Amino acid sequence: GDVNAADTFVLNESLNPDELLRLSMTQNAAILLAEEQTFLAELNKNIAGADRFPRISLSGSYGYFRQEIDASNLPLRETTGFTGGVTLRYNLFSGLSRQRSIDNARLDVKSSREQEMSVEKEITKELLNSYERYANTLRQLELTRLNVQTAERNFENSREAFRLGQISSIELREAQVNLLNEKLRLNNLIYLAKQNELVLMVLSGQLMGD
16 A cells, blocks of 8 residues: 555644744753853853962861971971961962963953854754744645645546546546655655754754764
8 A cells, every 4th residue: 555654753743933942042952062162161261360369278177187388388287286377379470371371261252152152043043944944844735635635536536437437547547646646745745844843853952963
């Protein structure tokens, strides 16, 4: 018998573009990666900026032997009781290098944000284009389903007319071929619509791509 594509998988014909766009902003893999890169760039900027401030270290201990030797402090030995200290460090000789690191980190943040916006724009554009192809295919699908119904009725009428001797076998064959062509077109459109649906699932982050 004929193979009907509708029997092989379920086609979702009710996808909503607004919902797909909303999901893509929070689930699309490319957008999530761009957001992560921006986050890391901002983190690196904060780390670079923090390096220009004096570093303060707090220490404290009680009831155990402790020995601490630091290049900027005198050796400290304690055997019992409480001891505490505050160490202030500031590197006076790396100002130029530190500022260069800060400037580079800022440029990285700016570049990452621009890249993130570019990715979001590109995904949005591709999703809307894909949705238009999906919706257009569904419109063609609806018309083709009607054509199949018409071709089926025409073939049944032709078969009855041939039985009654009202048409030739060639005319009956033409009606049969027309029905087969419409069914083939219907199956092709169903496959195309499913393909468009899967693309939308990937773009909206509901299905992982390759």
